[in-house]
Amino acid sequence: MIQHFFPFYSIQNFTFQTIYFSNNKKILSSLTMNLVFDTIVYLIVITILFKIIKWLVSYYQIYQRKKNIKHLPMLPFIGNIHLMKPRKELFNQLIEIPKYFPNEPFFCNWIGTYPVVIVHNSSVIEEFFNSSKHTEKVWLYSFVEDWLGTGLLTSFGEKWHRRRRLLTPAFHFEILENFREIMNEHSEILVQKFEKFSHEKKPIEIFKELKLCTLDIIGETAMGVNLEAQKNLNVEYVKSVDRASYLLNVRFNSPWEWNDFIYYNLTPNGRQLKNCLNILHSFTRDVILKRDAEFDETDFEIKKKFAFLDILLKAKRQDPTLTFQDIQEEVDTFMFEGHDTTAVSLAWTLLLLAENKDIQEKVQQEIDENLAHTNKHLTSDDLKKLKYLECVIKESLRLYPSAPFIGRSITEDCEIAGHKFKRNDPVLIAICAIHRDEKFFPDPERFDPDRFLNENLFSNHPYCYIPFSAGRRNCIGQKFAQMELKIVLIHLLRKFNISSMTRLENVIKVSELTLHALDDVEVYFETRFS
Numbered sequence: 423m424i425q426h427f428f429p430f431y432s433i434q435n436f437t438f439q440t441i442y443f444s445n446n447k448k449i450l451s452s453l454t455m456n457l458v459f460d461t462i463v464y465l466i467v468i469t470i471l472f473k474i475i476k477w478l479v480s481y482y483q484i485y486q487r488k489k490n491i492k493h494l495p496m497l498p499f500i501g502n503i504h505l506m507k508p509r510k511e512l513f514n515q516l517i518e519i520p521k522y523f524p525n526e527p528f529f530c531n532w533i534g535t536y537p538v539v540i541v542h543n544s545s546v547i548e549e550f551f552n553s554s555k556h557t558e559k560v561w562l563y564s565f566v567e568d569w570l571g572t573g574l575l576t577s578f579g580e581k582w583h584r585r586r587r588l589l590t591p592a593f594h595f596e597i598l599e600n601f602r603e604i605m606n607e608h609s610e611i612l613v614q615k616f617e618k619f620s621h622e623k624k625p626i627e628i629f630k631e632l633k634l635c636t637l638d639i640i641g642e643t644a645m646g647v648n649l650e651a652q653k654n655l656n657v658e659y660v661k662s663v664d665r666a667s668y669l670l671n672v673r674f675n676s677p678w679e680w681n682d683f684i685y686y687n688l689t690p691n692g693r694q695l696k697n698c699l700n701i702l703h704s705f706t707r708d709v710i711l712k713r714d715a716e717f718d719e720t721d722f723e724i725k726k727k728f729a730f731l732d733i734l735l736k737a738k739r740q741d742p743t744l745t746f747q748d749i750q751e752e753v754d755t756f757m758f759e760g761h762d763t764t765a766v767s768l769a770w771t772l773l774l775l776a777e778n779k780d781i782q783e784k785v786q787q788e789i790d791e792n793l794a795h796t797n798k799h800l801t802s803d804d805l806k807k808l809k810y811l812e813c814v815i816k817e818s819l820r821l822y823p824s825a826p827f828i829g830r831s832i833t834e835d836c837e838i839a840g841h842k843f844k845r846n847d848p849v850l851i852a853i854c855a856i857h858r859d860e861k862f863f864p865d866p867e868r869f870d871p872d873r874f875l876n877e878n879l880f881s882n883h884p885y886c887y888i889p890f891s892a893g894r895r896n897c898i899g900q901k902f903a904q905m906e907l908k909i910v911l912i913h914l915l916r917k918f919n920i921s922s923m924t925r926l927e928n929v930i931k932v933s934e935l936t937l938h939a940l941d942d943v944e945v946y947f948e949t950r951f952s
């Protein structure tokens with residue numbers, strides 16, 4: 423045993439034993455084995471020591487570079503982990519921490535020995551939004567790559583640039599107009615569903631129901647497939663979208679799930695996610711191949727009824743280097759980015775209106791006055807008239823931005839606000855904290871849509887309100903989302919009065935890929951006119 427820890431011991435032994443037992447081959451070979459074993463152990467110990475020293479040196483260098491950035495009290499090697507609250511309280515904490523550093527452009531959160539700079543002040547945001555630098559996403563986004571590949575959300579550099587150029591025309595106003603009908607149809611189904619609950623005086627778990635509606639809308643607009651999620655069809659795909667979104671959200675805040683090998687091979691969550699991803703990928707692959715086989719370009723031009731997928735299939739005919747794999751990445755990206763973000767935003771808006779009855783009545787009055795109690799499908803002119811509703815949506819996205827944090831990776835060594843950054847340093851932009859800056863939004867926790875009636879207050883600062891991010895990597899689906907939010911809300915508000923037994927301050931908010939509620943939130947929808 424002893425020689426396993428002290429390899430030289432066995433080398434001395436070896437010399438002694440070689441002299442006295444040299445003609446005993448068995449003993450000699452066992453001694454050789456011992457020597458080999460000891461050498462291996464010796465090398466392993468040296469390598470581990472070397473790695474530890476390298477790691478300590480790198481930690482020391484990073485610490486020297488980042489120590490001047492303000493942070494909460496930290497412990498060596500632990501950083502700020504001991505101060506971080508559990509998942510249930512994390513969102514509130516992340517909104518509170520920036521208040522300790524009101525005059526700083528950013529602060530540092532040390533996850534063990536790993537510093538993450540969190541930007542909570544719009545003063546330095548320009549560095550990230552106003553130039554072509556720092557447009558790469560932080561490594562945490564690699565978790566969603568298993569689902570989305572390197573589509574528009576996760577790609578960078580030349581690939582991102584080509585895709586963005588290809589897809590931007592798909593969000594042109596005229597094309598979005600084609601999707602208005604789809605949004606109207608699925609909103610009507612939602613209203614019919616809620617009417618049943620209303621007659622039975624039963625509450626509705628809104629996050630779940632709204633997700634099914636927005637999934638139906640994005641399914642038909644992105645893939646041209648009516649998923650009928652609201653009618654409980656395509657159950658396997660719909661369940662997998664929901665489960666995969668949930669598992670990714672959990673993984674995001676659970677460092678013990680970050681290692682790919684351990685996660686996918688040794689944890690139940692990882693195995694479940696792998697299963698869901700297989701179902702999701704094979705569904706979208708089948709849809710793409712079927713749609714490609716039936717694709718008719720003249721149909722596309724004349725009927726003007728098409729999905730985002732058709733735009734990609736048309737592009738493939740002009741540019742054969744665009745593969746089915748590339749198309750699948752973008753379709754999966756739209757399915758992922760285009761449903762949860764809008765669903766949570768609708769849910770927070772309804773909860774805010776349920777709690778602020780005066781504001782709810784004001785929106786309903788605007789709808790009644792402008793749309794004259796009809797149940798007709800909404801036109802783009804209808805949508806333009808409802809200015810107060812627009813303010814309500816904006817204010818709701820201020821308090822509860824669907825993407826509360828976005829991550830960037832520094833693309834080249836640089837200095838920002840007097841601090842040195844190195845390539846690949848991670849930075850999180852805390853949209854939820856930026857939106858609570860008292861300089862621009864006095865009494866920031868108050869739900870006050872009127873602040874958006876007078877946007878002069880903050881219009882001279884382009885980055886103090888950024889629910890859709892800003893600059894080159896802003897949300898490509900912004901106009902689509904705004905139209906969808908308005909249409910669904912009008913359908914609901916012209917039909918129902920909304921109330922909730924749960925106060926918003928008691929709803930536990932979880933800040934992961936999207937800002938959602940930890941538990942079910944029930945809301946009552948009472949029919950306004952029979």
Ligand code: HEM
Nearest residue numbers: 574575759760763764767824825828890891897898899903
């Ligand atoms: C209320 C609804 C929405 C909100 C608040 C929202 C917010 C955002 C934000 C903050 C980003 C930047 C993400 C980052 O840098 O990590 C983003 C990117 C993106 N969003 Fe949205 N989004 C919404 C709806 C949508 C919809 C409906 C679609 C698709 C139809 C969509 C597609 C995308 C895509 C593809 C990107 C990546 C753009 C790029 O990097 O070039 N989003 N969104």
